[in-house]
Amino acid sequence: MLDVAACLVRRDLLLAVREKSDVATALLFFVIVTSLFPLGIGAEPDLLRAIAPGVIWVAALLSSLLALGRLFAADYADGTLEQIALGAAPLGAAVAAKVLAHWLTSGLPLVIIAPLIALQYDLPASLYGVLALSLLLGTPVLSLIGAIGAALTLGLRGGGVLLSLLVLPLYVPVLIMGAGGVEMAAAGMGAQGHLLLLAAMLVGAAAFAPWAIAAALRIATE
Amino acid sequence: MTAASTRWFWYASPQTFYPLAGTIARWCGIAAAILAVIGLWIGLVAAPTDAQQGDAYRIIFVHVAAAWMSMFLYVAMAFWAALGLAFNTRLSGMLASAIAPTGALFTFIALWTGALWGKPTWGTYWVWDARLTSELILLFLYFGFMALQAAIDDPRRADRAGAVLALVGVVNIPIIYFSVQWWNTLHQGASVSLKSAPSMAPIMLKGMLVMALAFWMYSIAAAMVRVRCIIRERGA
Amino acid sequence: MSDFLAMGGYAWYVWGAYGVTFLALLLEILALRNRSRKT
Numbered sequence: 001m002l003d004v005a006a007c008l009v010r011r012d013l014l015l016a017v018r019e020k021s022d023v024a025t026a027l028l029f030f031v032i033v034t035s036l037f038p039l040g041i042g043a044e045p046d047l048l049r050a051i052a053p054g055v056i057w058v059a060a061l062l063s064s065l066l067a068l069g070r071l072f073a074a075d076y077a078d079g080t081l082e083q084i085a086l087g088a089a090p091l092g093a094a095v096a097a098k099v100l101a102h103w104l105t106s107g108l109p110l111v112i113i114a115p116l117i118a119l120q121y122d123l124p125a126s127l128y129g130v131l132a133l134s135l136l137l138g139t140p141v142l143s144l145i146g147a148i149g150a151a152l153t154l155g156l157r158g159g160g161v162l163l164s165l166l167v168l169p170l171y172v173p174v175l176i177m178g179a180g181g182v183e184m185a186a187a188g189m190g191a192q193g194h195l196l197l198l199a200a201m202l203v204g205a206a207a208f209a210p211w212a213i214a215a216a217l218r219i220a221t222e
Numbered sequence: 223m224t225a226a227s228t229r230w231f232w233y234a235s236p237q238t239f240y241p242l243a244g245t246i247a248r249w250c251g252i253a254a255a256i257l258a259v260i261g262l263w264i265g266l267v268a269a270p271t272d273a274q275q276g277d278a279y280r281i282i283f284v285h286v287a288a289a290w291m292s293m294f295l296y297v298a299m300a301f302w303a304a305l306g307l308a309f310n311t312r313l314s315g316m317l318a319s320a321i322a323p324t325g326a327l328f329t330f331i332a333l334w335t336g337a338l339w340g341k342p343t344w345g346t347y348w349v350w351d352a353r354l355t356s357e358l359i360l361l362f363l364y365f366g367f368m369a370l371q372a373a374i375d376d377p378r379r380a381d382r383a384g385a386v387l388a389l390v391g392v393v394n395i396p397i398i399y400f401s402v403q404w405w406n407t408l409h410q411g412a413s414v415s416l417k418s419a420p421s422m423a424p425i426m427l428k429g430m431l432v433m434a435l436a437f438w439m440y441s442i443a444a445a446m447v448r449v450r451c452i453i454r455e456r457g458a
Numbered sequence: 459m460s461d462f463l464a465m466g467g468y469a470w471y472v473w474g475a476y477g478v479t480f481l482a483l484l485l486e487i488l489a490l491r492n493r494s495r496k497t
Contacts, residue, residue, distance in 0.1 A: 152370060152386060162369055162370065170363075212390055216386050219379055220383070266462070271466060331482055335478070447494065
């Protein structure tokens with residue numbers, strides 16, 4: 001089972017490297033969206049510092065949502081998904097592998113680039129660590145929950161917007177804990193509580209989401 | 223398989239459930255109307271004016287009942303969805319789909335009446351605290367469920383996909399319910415508990431319970447009528 | 459009677475709440491009746 005999972009991770013990463021534009025687009029979206037807020041609200045440093053955690057987190061959410069489109073779509077279109085579902089390895093393991101590869105190319109770049117965006121928002125450097133850690137814990141949860149939505153909406157009309165409607169309400173607890181943690185740290189109170197809850201969400205999602213995603217994929221591919 | 227259990231499964235077929243649904247709808251509708259009249263009498267006339275909140279507090283008789291129903295109906299919907307996934311029965315999925323719109327309606331009513339109660343009592347129509355936010359998310363979850371089912375043409379796939387979504391969202395219900403304990407919020411704490419005596423006048427409690435029962439009977443009636451429509455539409 | 463309608467000055471809030479509740483449930487009943495009739 002693990003060798004199938006490793007094989008899938010390697011395959012998806014290879015595909016992502018070949019189509020770098022897919023990966024780059026989501027990352028660029030994140031950067032552009034975060035640039036819009038200072039332009040729209042006005043660039044007063046105190047205001048930007050206050051809204052930075054929330055804005056960065058919301059942009060990460062939306063970027064994650066955008067990237068979900070390519071999680072299953074290509075494999076569904078050419079029949080690979082059915083083959084994986086019919087294969088010997090448990091679909092849950094295969095799905096976990098795909099989501100991991102997806103997160104490595106969509107979520108992890110956000111974690112790495114977030115301090116740069118924080119710099120643009122004049123967030124104190126002491127908060128970069130908390131911000132990156134909250135995103136490091138939170139973006140995998142977003143990928144896992146988002147994958148459930150992506151599997152449920154495979155091949156449906158309404159596509160991306162329907163996916164957003166399904167997934168964004170489920171994203172809200174992650175957003176509250178993630179952005180809230182950074183805001184608590186900014187206010188001088190510790191972020192441990194929020195980060196621990198994020199970690200709990202990650203563990204829960206990692207345990208249960210693959211089952212839900214596999215169930216949804218079976219429903220979609222029958 | 224004993225004779226008793228086969229009798230339960232007798233109603234698992236849409237065709238045999240259809241007339242039973244009609245009977246349930248009629249009786250629950252009548253019960254709802256009677257209970258509503260009693261509840262409205264208690265709430266609007268019999269219950270005394272509150273010392274601190276004046277007559278504005280009377281909104282709780284619809285607000286609390288609607289909020290309870292919004293959570294209860296989602297759990298009921300998730301229950302039938304789970305049953306449908308586990309036993310692959312058509313009727314279970316139909317029942318889940320039949321409950322959803324009524325659940326969404328009560329969630330909206332809870333939010334609306336809550337806002338109108340909040341303004342005179344606590345000074346604001348809305349605040350982003352844990353309970354209000356999670357109730358709003360509940361509304362979005364209902365909408366997502368209905369939108370997903372609307373987007374899928376094949377009814378069997380629609381039922382199963384909706385079921386997975388409903389089960390994923392059921393995690394929100396305990397969060398709403400316990401939110402007032404877990405976080406310090408503007409929303410008031412629980413006044414009604416299974417374990418301790420309620421902290422409000424008995425007649426107010428009676429009014430809330432009667433209205434809740436009325437809404438519950440109404441929900442059953444509405445769901446039964448809707449499931450009959452679904453059975454007819456699917457030609458099952 | 460006018461005391462009842464005035465609701466201690468909170469008329470807009472109380473009747474706004476009860477009114478919308480009643481309206482929403484009525485709309486649902488009508489929609490169901492309509493749907494019943496179509497099939």
